[in-house]
Amino acid sequence: KAGVTQTPRYLIKTRGQQVTLSCSPISGHRSVSWYQQTPGQGLQFLFEYFSETQRNKGNFPGRFSGRQFSNSRSEMNVSTLELGDSALYLCASSPNRARTRAFFGQGTRLTVV
Amino acid sequence: DQQVKQNSPSLSVQEGRISILNCDYTNSMFDYFLWYKKYPAEGPTFLISISSIKDKNEDGRFTVFLNKSAKHLSLHIVPSQPGDSAVYFCAAMRHVFQGGSEKLVFGKGTKLTVNP
Numbered sequence: 001k002a003g004v005t006q007t008p009r010y011l012i013k014t015r016g017q018q019v020t021l022s023c024s025p026i027s028g029h030r031s032v033s034w035y036q037q038t039p040g041q042g043l044q045f046l047f048e049y050f051s052e053t054q055r056n057k058g059n060f061p062g063r064f065s066g067r068q069f070s071n072s073r074s075e076m077n078v079s080t081l082e083l084g085d086s087a088l089y090l091c092a093s094s095p096n097r098a099r100t101r102a103f104f105g106q107g108t109r110l111t112v113v
Numbered sequence: 114d115q116q117v118k119q120n121s122p123s124l125s126v127q128e129g130r131i132s133i134l135n136c137d138y139t140n141s142m143f144d145y146f147l148w149y150k151k152y153p154a155e156g157p158t159f160l161i162s163i164s165s166i167k168d169k170n171e172d173g174r175f176t177v178f179l180n181k182s183a184k185h186l187s188l189h190i191v192p193s194q195p196g197d198s199a200v201y202f203c204a205a206m207r208h209v210f211q212g213g214s215e216k217l218v219f220g221k222g223t224k225l226t227v228n229p
Binding site for chain 2: 004006033035040041042043044045048056058090092100101102103104105106107
């Protein structure tokens with residue numbers, strides 16, 4: 001069974017631009033969550049999608065948004081990038097919303113210059 | 114407000130000895146706890162979990178202990194191996210009605226170094 005796939009692995013963007021990151025969950029998994037990891041802050045929850053609906057949202061500004069498609073693939077978008085958005089963005093998938101075990105992808109390393 | 118705290122940013126132990134990683138939480142509603150291990154440039158991988166109805170869960174060299182009254186859990190690795198060197202994240206969540214759960218809340222991680 002293929003794991004969680006995130007694309008691209010690395011990305012360099014300029015301040016003010018926007019970016020879209022993609023996550024393909026494990027086949028059959030319907031819950032997808034996104035996290036931001038920065039040095040010293042650990043993993044900060046961004047949002048969770050289940051059955052194409054956002055179920056939970058973290059404390060991030062409206063520049064951060066996401067969506068989930070009918071095949072459970074998810075994208076997150078960050079508009080008007082700031083230097084502080086430089087981070088590792090991780091996607092995790094679970095079979096259902098119980099999430100007793102979430103499987104993570106390798107992440108997308110975003111650098112904003 | 115940090116609901117899950119890992120107060121030791123780093124820990125160094127000798128190969129073959131016990132590694133003890135600690136985690137404290139403040140939300141008494143949390144009912145499920147997980148530990149993840151993360152190597153550089155990789156996503157976190159699930160290690161072990163424990164439900165709040167238990168106080169201990171063991172899987173090979175890894176044991177997690179939960180002390181609900183103290184809102185404290187710990188991960189014991191015995192014996193420690195150099196390959197265990199990684200960042201360890203503690204995470205907590207609570208289940209809600211109808212099989213769902215609220216978000217996973219992570220600690221900031223503890224970097225474990227096991228010296229040969």
